[in-house]
Amino acid sequence: DSTGPLADTRVLITAGPTREAIDPVRYLSNRSSGKMGFALAEAARALGAEVTLVAGPVQLPTPAGVSRIDVVSARDMLAAVEARVDSCDIFIGCAAVADYRLAEIAEHKLKKRGDEALSLSLVQNPDIIARVTDRPAPPFTVGFAAETRDMARYARDKLERKRLDLIIANDVASPGLGFGADDNAAVLYHFADAPSEELISHSLTPRRKRDLATAIFDYLLTRYHRAPLS
Numbered sequence: 001d002s003t004g005p006l007a008d009t010r011v012l013i014t015a016g017p018t019r020e021a022i023d024p025v026r027y028l029s030n031r032s033s034g035k036m037g038f039a040l041a042e043a044a045r046a047l048g049a050e051v052t053l054v055a056g057p058v059q060l061p062t063p064a065g066v067s068r069i070d071v072v073s074a075r076d077m078l079a080a081v082e083a084r085v086d087s088c089d090i091f092i093g094c095a096a097v098a099d100y101r102l103a104e105i106a107e108h109k110l111k112k113r114g115d116e117a118l119s120l121s122l123v124q125n126p127d128i129i130a131r132v133t134d135r136p137a138p139p140f141t142v143g144f145a146a147e148t149r150d151m152a153r154y155a156r157d158k159l160e161r162k163r164l165d166l167i168i169a170n171d172v173a174s175p176g177l178g179f180g181a182d183d184n185a186a187v188l189y190h191f192a193d194a195p196s197e198e199l200i201s202h203s204l205t206p207r208r209k210r211d212l213a214t215a216i217f218d219y220l221l222t223r224y225h226r227a228p229l230s
């Protein structure tokens with residue numbers, strides 16, 4: 001019943017941080033607010049898409065018309081994504097997934113032990129977006145890269161390593177932009193179609209995250225329709 005350029009298109013988006021428990025009252029996390037992912041969900045919905053948002057712990061209202069699944073840890077997020085990814089057309093990994101979790105979660109609150117130092121043992125979390133592109137018929141997949149330097153080099157590396165169709169790099173070192181802020185700027189990178197396959201970049205100047213999300217979809221639409229039909 002939707003109209004717009006993304007009518008009949010199913011979009012799955014991850015947003016926000018993940019939280020990795022240390023004990024029943026403590027956790028490891030990061031400063032992601034979820035604002036960019038929520039703005040993307042709202043923009044996709046406005047273009048007519050059927051949108052599912054898998055959200056880590058954030059303080060944000062659900063955009064109208066979007067279905068939301070709340071998760072806590074990276075492994076919860078992976079399970080929520082894997083249950084839905086085969087029935088989506090576009091996947092956008094906007095979440096700031098914790099790279100590590102505790103090797104073991106303490107059953108009871110850790111106690112301070114005299115003057116002794118405490119070491120926590122961490123193990124790597126699964127790479128959710130790489131699991132998505134590992135599927136037999138992956139969706140059009142978009143990743144994010146929060147970098148403070150060498151954006152083009154890291155973007156190229158992540159496009160290749162995670163087999164992404166598009167990557168959105170934001171400069172988290174600029175004051176007032178990126179993590180937690182209301183504004184963001186971005187550079188979009190992808191490889192040109194064969195035969196050239198050169199790295200193409202498209203810069204979007206700083207603006208409200210909502211407006212950035214709309215601009216990202218404007219550009220994404222020029223790439224998505226070029227993807228081979230599966």
Ligand code: C5P
Nearest residue numbers: 093094095097125126127128129143144
């Ligand atoms: O390698 P890096 O963490 O910089 O990659 C960022 C991109 O990968 C983002 O799109 C993020 O959502 C995704 N990612 C993920 N699972 C992880 C780590 C990152 O999906 N464990």
